[in-house]
Every structure is written in C-alpha cells, then in structure tokens.
Amino acid sequence: MRPRRWGALGQYALVLWVAVTLNFALPRLAPGDPLEYVIGPEFQTLTVEQRAEVLDELGLSGSLPQQYVRYMGNLFRGDFGVSIRFGRPVPEVLADRLPWTLLLLGPAFFLAFGIATALGVFAAVRRGGRADAGLLTGTLLLDALPAFWIAMVLLAVFSVRLGWFPSFGAEPLLGASSALAYGWEVGRRLVLPTATLVLASLGHTFLLARASMISSLGEDYIAQAEAAGLPPRRIIYRHALRNAVLPLYTHFALTLGGLVGGAVLVETVFGYPGVGRLIFEALSARDYPLLQASFLLVTLGVILANALADATYPLLDPRVRRRRQRGS
Amino acid sequence: MSGVRTRVPPRLGALVLGLCACGAVWAGCLTDTAVDPDALRVAIPLDAGPLNPYSGSSSPLLGLVYDKLFEPSPYVPDPFPALATEALQLDSLEWRVRLRPGVTWHDGEPFTAEDVVFTYEYYRDGPPNRYTHHVSEVPQIDRIVEEDSLTVRFVCGYPCPTLARITLADLPIIAEHQWRGVDQPRSFVELPVGTGPYRLVDYRPDRSYRLEANAAYFLGTPAVRTLVLPVLPNASTALLALRTAEIDAAVHEVPPELQDQFARTAGIRLIPTSSLSIIELRPNYHASPLVDPSLRHALSLAVDRQSLVDRVFLGRGRPGLRGYPHPDSPWTDSTLRTPYDRDSAGVVLEASGYRDRDGDRVRESAAGTPLRLRLSFNGAEPGFLRLAEMLRAQLAEIGIAITLETLEAGALSDRVSARDYDLFLSEIGAHGVADPDQFIMSHRSGYLWRRDLPYPEWDALFEAWKAAQTVETRLEVSYRMQRLFNRQPTSIALVYPEHVWAVREDRYDGWRESLGYGIFQKWSFVEVSSAEPADAPGRTPRR
Numbered sequence: 116m117r118p119r120r121w122g123a124l125g126q127y128a129l130v131l132w133v134a135v136t137l138n139f140a141l142p143r144l145a146p147g148d149p150l151e152y153v154i155g156p157e158f159q160t161l162t163v164e165q166r167a168e169v170l171d172e173l174g175l176s177g178s179l180p181q182q183y184v185r186y187m188g189n190l191f192r193g194d195f196g197v198s199i200r201f202g203r204p205v206p207e208v209l210a211d212r213l214p215w216t217l218l219l220l221g222p223a224f225f226l227a228f229g230i231a232t233a234l235g236v237f238a239a240v241r242r243g244g245r246a247d248a249g250l251l252t253g254t255l256l257l258d259a260l261p262a263f264w265i266a267m268v269l270l271a272v273f274s275v276r277l278g279w280f281p282s283f284g285a286e287p288l289l290g291a292s293s294a295l296a297y298g299w300e301v302g303r304r305l306v307l308p309t310a311t312l313v314l315a316s317l318g319h320t321f322l323l324a325r326a327s328m329i330s331s332l333g334e335d336y337i338a339q340a341e342a343a344g345l346p347p348r349r350i351i352y353r354h355a356l357r358n359a360v361l362p363l364y365t366h367f368a369l370t371l372g373g374l375v376g377g378a379v380l381v382e383t384v385f386g387y388p389g390v391g392r393l394i395f396e397a398l399s400a401r402d403y404p405l406l407q408a409s410f411l412l413v414t415l416g417v418i419l420a421n422a423l424a425d426a427t428y429p430l431l432d433p434r435v436r437r438r439r440q441r442g443s
Numbered sequence: 444m445s446g447v448r449t450r451v452p453p454r455l456g457a458l459v460l461g462l463c464a465c466g467a468v469w470a471g472c473l474t475d476t477a478v479d480p481d482a483l484r485v486a487i488p489l490d491a492g493p494l495n496p497y498s499g500s501s502s503p504l505l506g507l508v509y510d511k512l513f514e515p516s517p518y519v520p521d522p523f524p525a526l527a528t529e530a531l532q533l534d535s536l537e538w539r540v541r542l543r544p545g546v547t548w549h550d551g552e553p554f555t556a557e558d559v560v561f562t563y564e565y566y567r568d569g570p571p572n573r574y575t576h577h578v579s580e581v582p583q584i585d586r587i588v589e590e591d592s593l594t595v596r597f598v599c600g601y602p603c604p605t606l607a608r609i610t611l612a613d614l615p616i617i618a619e620h621q622w623r624g625v626d627q628p629r630s631f632v633e634l635p636v637g638t639g640p641y642r643l644v645d646y647r648p649d650r651s652y653r654l655e656a657n658a659a660y661f662l663g664t665p666a667v668r669t670l671v672l673p674v675l676p677n678a679s680t681a682l683l684a685l686r687t688a689e690i691d692a693a694v695h696e697v698p699p700e701l702q703d704q705f706a707r708t709a710g711i712r713l714i715p716t717s718s719l720s721i722i723e724l725r726p727n728y729h730a731s732p733l734v735d736p737s738l739r740h741a742l743s744l745a746v747d748r749q750s751l752v753d754r755v756f757l758g759r760g761r762p763g764l765r766g767y768p769h770p771d772s773p774w775t776d777s778t779l780r781t782p783y784d785r786d787s788a789g790v791v792l793e794a795s796g797y798r799d800r801d802g803d804r805v806r807e808s809a810a811g812t813p814l815r816l817r818l819s820f821n822g823a824e825p826g827f828l829r830l831a832e833m834l835r836a837q838l839a840e841i842g843i844a845i846t847l848e849t850l851e852a853g854a855l856s857d858r859v860s861a862r863d864y865d866l867f868l869s870e871i872g873a874h875g876v877a878d879p880d881q882f883i884m885s886h887r888s889g890y891l892w893r894r895d896l897p898y899p900e901w902d903a904l905f906e907a908w909k910a911a912q913t914v915e916t917r918l919e920v921s922y923r924m925q926r927l928f929n930r931q932p933t934s935i936a937l938v939y940p941e942h943v944w945a946v947r948e949d950r951y952d953g954w955r956e957s958l959g960y961g962i963f964q965k966w967s968f969v970e971v972s973s974a975e976p977a978d979a980p981g982r983t984p985r986r
Binding site: 145146147148151165168169172173197199200201202203208211267270271274275278281282283284285288289383384385386388392393396399401 | 482484486490492493498570571575627629630631632647648649650651671673674675676677679680681683684686687689690851852853854856857860
C-alpha cells in the first residue's frame with residue numbers, strides 16, 4: 116500500500132479512536148443515573164451494597180478508567196454489552212431497528228435530494244423571476260417549520276380528515292393476509308413520515324443547489340459556450356450542472372453517513388421503530404451500552420461515507436483525479 | 444437562459460420507486476401471521492420490557508400476566524383473595540396463607556407453595572428491585588415456610604398485622620420453574636410465565652405486545668380474547684389514531700383543553716379516574732433554611748392550592764388541602780387538613796424570626812440571611828412551568844423570593860440525589876402516596892426523611908408503629924405519624940390530579956377503574972365479583 120493511503124488510514128483510525136472515546140465519555144457526562152430507570156423512583160432506597168450489586172450486574176461498576184479499559188477491551192472483542200433498557204445484546208437491538216430506519220430515511224433522503232436539486236437548478240436558471248422567488252420563499256418557509264409540526268399537519272389532513280394513510284407504526288397492527296398485503300401496508304405507513312422528512316429537509320439542499328448552479332452559470336466558460344451558440348439545454352446539463360454538482364456531492368456524502376442515526380422527531384411522532392427513536396429512548400433510560408453502540412454506528416456511518424466521498428470524488432472532478440495521479 | 448425548461452430525469456424517479464418497491468418486498472418477507480381482527484388495540488406510551496417484575500415493576504401491564512396472593516392492591520380497604528384463599532394471623536409475628544388449588548401457570552405447570560416461597564425469597568435475597576424492601580425491611584419477613592403444597596407460613600421479624608392487606612396484595616408471584624437459576628433478571632428476556640388472565644405471546648421491544656386470553660384463568664375467561672398494545676410515545680398521535688379508529692383506547696391522558704372535543708366525537712367515551720398521585724412541592728430538609736420545620740409549615744400554609752387547580756389544571760383535579768399521603772387511600776387519616784392561610788403563614792414566619800428587616804419585601808432570618816430560594820422543576824412536565832410561576836407569585840406575598848430553574852429530568856434527578864436544591868416540583872404515584880408501608884420506607888430511604896438524621900418525635904412513633912400488633916393500633920400510630928408529617932412537611936401536597944382517558948366505546952365498553960392503576964388493567968377484562976369464591980369471606984380473616 117502506498118504511503119498516502121497509509122496516512123489516510125491512520126487519520127481514519129485516529130478519528131475512530133477519538134470518536135469511540137467520546138462515545139464512552141458523553142453518556143457518562145450527561146446527568147442522570149441508570150439506576151433510577153432500572154429500579155424506578157425507589158432507587159434511592161437501595162443500600163450502598165445493593166447499588167454496587169446492581170451496577171455490577173449492569174457492567175457499570177468500578178472507576179471511570181476501569182470502565183474505559185473494560186469498554187475498549189470489549190469493543191476489540193466485538194462485545195457491545197447488553198442494553199439496560201431492553202435487557203438484550205446491543206447488536207440485536209440495533210439490528211432490529213436499522214432496517215426500518217434505512218427503509219424510511221433512504222427513500223426520503225434520495226427523494227429530498229433529487230427534488231431539492233431539481234428545484235434548485237430550476238430556480239437558478241430562472242434567477243430573479245417569479246418561479247425563483249416563489250420557490251425560494253416556499254422552501255425557506257418549509258425549512259423554518261419544525262418537522263413535528265409538519266408531521267402533525269399531515270396527520271390531521273391525510274390521516275384524520277381524508278383517511279388516506281395510517282397515522283402510526285411501520286407494520287399493520289393486526290398482521291396481514293399475505294406477504295403482498297403486508298408489503299402494501301408497510302408502504303402506506305411510509306408515506307406520511309417520508310413526506311414529512313422530504314418537506315422538512317428540502318430547504319438546505321435547495322439553497323445549496325441553487326447557489327452552486329448560479330455560481331456555475333456565472334462562469335466565463337458558460338458565457339463562452341453561449342457565445343459559441345451551444346443549445347441552452349446542453350449548456351445547463353453538460354457544462355453548468357456538472358460543475359455545480361461537486362459541492363452537492365460532498366453534502367450528499369456527508370448526509371448519507373448520518374442516515375443510520377435515524378430521525379428522532381419524525382420516528383417519535385409516527386411511532387416508527389427506527390434508530391433515532393431508539394437513541395432517544397436510550398438517552399432517557401441512561402442506557403450507556405446502547406448509547407455507546409448507537410453513537411458508534413453513526414460515527415462509522417459518517418466515516419464510511421466520508422471515505423466513500425474521498426474515494427469517488429476523482430470520478431466526478433478530473434482536476435482531483437489528475438492531482439492524485441501526479442501525487443502518486 | 445430564461446427560456447430553458449428543466450425536468451427531473453426520469454431515471455431518478457425510477458430509482459426512487461425501485462427502492463421503495465424493494466423495501467416493501469423486503470418488509471413483506473418479514474410478514475407475520477395475521478391476528479384476530481377483533482383484537483382490542485390499546486396504545487401504550489412506553490415499552491415495559493418483557494413484562495416481568497424486574498423490567499416493568501410499575502406497569503399495570505404486569506397484572507395482566509401475573510397475580511398476587513390478594514388482589515387488586517394495597518390501595519383498597521379489603522383486598523380479596525386471589526392466588527390465596529385465606530390468610531390467617533397466627534400471632535403478632537406469623538401468618539398462615541392457604542393457596543388456591545387447581546391453579547396452573549401459563550405453561551401448564553401447577554401453581555404450588557414452592558412458587559410463593561421462591562418468589563418472596565427471590566425478592567428478598569436476589570437482585571434488588573422495587574419489592575425488595577417490602578420483604579426485607581417493611582415488613583421484615585424473616586422466614587417463608589412451605590407447610591404443604593398449598594400452605595405457606597410467613598414469619599416476621601417484628602409484628603406485621605397488615606401483611607395480608609398490604610404486602611400480599613402488592614407482590615406478584617413468579618414461577619419458580621422459570622426463575623430458578625436466573626441471577627441476572629434484568630437481562631432475562633424470556634416471555635413471562637404467569638398465572639394471570641393473559642399470556643404474552645409476542646413482544647417486539649419498543650413496538651408492540653400481543654396478549655392472548657388465558658382460557659384456564661381461575662377467575663374466569665377474560666372478556667377480550669386478544670389484546671394488541673402498540674407502543675406509541677407521542678400522545679397527540681395516539682389521540683389522533685383513536686379518532687381514526689386505528690386503536691380502540693390509549694393509555695395517554697386527554698389534556699383538559701381537548702376533553703370537550705373528544706366528548707363530542709361519536710363512538711368515543713371519556714373516563715375520568717383518580718390518579719392516586721400527588722403533585723408535590725419538595726423542600727430540602729437537609730440544608731438551611733428549609734431544615735427549619737416551621738419554615739416548611741409556613742410554605743404549606745402560603746400555597747393557594749385551589750387557584751393552582753383552577754388555573755393550571757382547568758379545574759381537573761382536587762386541591763391538596765388534605766395533605767400527604769393521598770386522601771383516597773384507605774390508610775390515610777380522614778381528618779388531615781393542610782389549609783391555605785396566608786395570614787397564619789406570616790405569623791409562623793414572624794414567630795420563627797423571619798422578618799423583612801431592610802424593606803425589600805423579602806424576609807431575613809434572625810442571622811440576616813434573606814429568604815431567597817431556588818425552585819427547580821422538569822420543564823418537560825406539562826403544567827409545571829405555570830405551576831412554578833404561580834408558586835413564585837404566592838410565596839412572594841409572604842416575603843419569600845423564589846428563583847425558577849428549569850432542568851432536564853436527568854439533571855433534576857442528579858440535583859435531588861446530591862441534595863443540591865431548595866425546592867422542587869414532582870409527581871409521586873400510588874405506591875408512594877397510598878401504600879402505608881412505603882410511607883414508612885420513604886422516611887428511612889431519604890425520600891421523605893433519612894434514617895441517619897435525628898428526628899426524635901418520628902423515631903418514637905416509629906418504635907410504636909413497629910410494636911403495634913393489630914391493624915387498628917397500627918392505623919392509630921400511622922395517623923399520628925401523618926399528622927406530625929403534615930405539620931412539618933418534607934413534601935407539600937399541591938394537587939391530587941385527575942386523569943381522563945379516552946376509549947372507543949363502540950369497540951369495548953367494559954372498562955373499570957382499579958384505584959391507583961386507572962382503567963388499563965386486568966379488572967377491566969375480568970369480572971371482579973367472580974374473584975370471591977362463595978366460601979371466602981369478603982374481609983381477610985384475622986384471628
């Protein structure tokens with residue numbers, strides 16, 4: 116392996132170690148005591164010995180350095196511990212939630228990204244016009260609205276008033292007669308949370324796409340292409356958009372990594388069994404093992420997405436490709 | 444460029460649709476069998492774990508699966524025999540309990556005295572849980588002896604006249620054949636084996652429970668065959684789902700401002716219940732200045748509780764004018780009063796040397812320290828901010844300056860554990876305010892007092908309480924304790940809240956309240972009258 120790649124790997128390893136250490140420290144820095152969740156309000160009635168016994172049972176006994184050494188050792192062995200809240204191995208709990216989160220956030224993410232980019236390009240091309248002003252106002256307004264509020268409005272209209280979509284859950288509550296019916300019901304339950312996520316996340320990508328496209332359209336090579344009499348469609352898609360897509364791609368890759376973290380508010384409002392809600396529940400219960408593993412999952416997602424962006428960026432940008440070729 | 448038309452590339456749309464289709468097919472592969480379409484669907488706000496006494500000890504769902512020797516709870520005057528048929532007090536220290544014959548666990552194993560002995564010993568000697576101190580300390584059960592397969596003898600370390608009416612009506616009985624050898628019960632996730640009216644047949648953590656009626660239940664087959672309980676943390680969504688008839692009931696309170704709207708909705712019925720809880724103001728009795736009992740008494744006198752009920756709870760609930768414990772508990776002295784009397788509060792403060800010496804409308808102690816207190820509360824609790832603001836205004840009128848401090852639940856808990864507060868707001872449930880044994884325990888644990896803090900008046904009463912050999916003498920001592928407590932309160936009862944639930948009466952209308960548990964508990968599905976066998980007296984037999 117080449118020295119540059121070793122360097123990059125070293126950087127990722129360092130980032131991972133720092134992240135893992137922070138994952139250990141953050142839940143413990145937060146106020147609150149897991150015993151209160153485990154025992155209930157009566158946790159104050161425990162004697163010192165009983166407290167020690169319960170903490171030992173939860174794997175939380177010993178000083179912080181001792182816990183840290185035990186945590187790192189367990190991590191290297193692939194032992195993520197047992198969730199305090201659910202009493203099950205942490206990977207089992209996460210594996211139960213991750214597919215639902217990806218099922219919800221995956222389509223929502225691609226839809227939001229596709230729609231926002233298309234609208235951003237559309238608005239940039241019509242900069243200063245009515246369509247641009249309308250889109251800018253509309254997306255900024257959506258961006259300013261809290262996701263839970265959008266969710267409640269969608270529920271009130273499409274679930275309560277029109278009765279088109281179920282209001283909560285990921286699966287039909289009473290089961291389904293066939294796999295196809297089950298899949299259909301799962302799909303129906305995705306509509307409102309997906310719509311909420313799309314509407315709530317359009318603004319940022321729209322602004323980025325619009326600004327990036329406007330910047331591209333103002334470049335000299337666009338003026339030259341127009342002077343050369345190239346068709347407008349070709350100028351937009353072949354010249355302006357290809358350059359405008361670079362910052363969008365970076366944004367895309369970074370956001371993609373965070374998908375595994377779920378969407379707390381939307382998952383909570385719609386009673387959707389995703390990772391976001393799980394993290395919130397773990398935080399409420401001061402479930403250190405589950406919090407640590409969830410944060411690690413998000414960290415790994417971001418690092419992997421970053422690495423992916425790093426590896427694929429040269430495919431989009433010939434300048435980077437050439438620089439790397441020269442460097443190697 | 445203005446003439447250019449852009450459009451979304453069709454490939455993108457196809458990609459998105461493809462992903463959705465793949466997701467739906469994947470989900471379809473996970474399909475489960477359809478359950479009874481007549482199942483009753485009740486949304487619950489929180490996951491209660493796999494329904495065992497270590498994962499959800501405070502959840503009413505536990506009672507669907509497990510039974511106690513006496514039911515329904517210590518919060519009623521006379522619990523009726525359930526897994527027991529009678530409890531006989533042999534002397535001040537010993538009880539003999541006869542068990543119901545013919546009862547089987549959900550897996551078909553017979554229920555015997557071994558299960559009862561195992562349960563009480565497990566709670567006492569095993570990993571601590573919410574029941575531990577109700578076997579080891581209040582009361583102190585030294586021995587549980589199996590006399591024969593259907594008879595158990597309890598031997599207490601000091602007189603335990605209320606054993607049958609409180610302890611035996613509080614602790615759920617677990618199956619010895621399932622729990623023996625379980626040394627880490629908090630990570631024990633097997634589906635529970637109980638004797639109760641429902642069998643948990645499917646549990647998806649944080650998503651749903653499915654319970655099937657136990658046809659062999661000893662008090663008769665439950666009225667509803669299948670219960671499906673989705674976990675739905677958001678109250679607004681749950682109440683919307685009730686209106687769309689996606690669920691049949693919600694274990695989410697209907698807020699006062701929505702009650703009229705729900706009352707007008709066809710098919711929905713509102714059911715008010717006593718929450719058997721207290722919204723309380725807790726002074727820090729460990730530190731100056733609230734270590735002074737007269738100051739705590741003055742605080743109690745200065746709070747206009749009726750205005751709190753009217754303005755914060757829109758009239759739903761009762762003002763805390765009958766003190767602590769809860770007045771609906773059969774164990775509470777019915778003569779207790781904690782009136783609002785601002786003038787008397789001033790007199791008490793004057794007599795204790797708290798006067799406004801510098802004219803700033805804030806009193807100072809004899810040593811010159813101004814009465815400036817911090818009131819902490821969990822900002823996420825509905826109504827607590829308004830409550831705190833009103834308390835600040837009311838206490839200002841007697842010369843006590845209050846600074847409000849909003850905290851997250853965990854931060855508040857840390858403050859309380861570290862005794863780093865002056866006053867805080869809290870709500871305490873039935874176990875804390877209606878179980879007389881817990882009232883004693885709370886004075887030993889640090890909740891209401893700490894056993895290592897000197898309190899001669901209380902200690903003398905505690906010794907008298909321990910020595911009391913009959914229910915009547917123990918009640919008499921308990922009443923004296925309660926009167927002492929409310930004169931020098933370490934918890935000031937503000938409001939006795941009322942909870943209002945919404946159910947679809949067109950789907951099921953057999954809901955019944957069990958005091959302290961609301962309506963979402965087993966007695967809504969099992970006929971209470973059938974709980975009392977013909978040959979068993981209504982009251983617990985005592986000698």
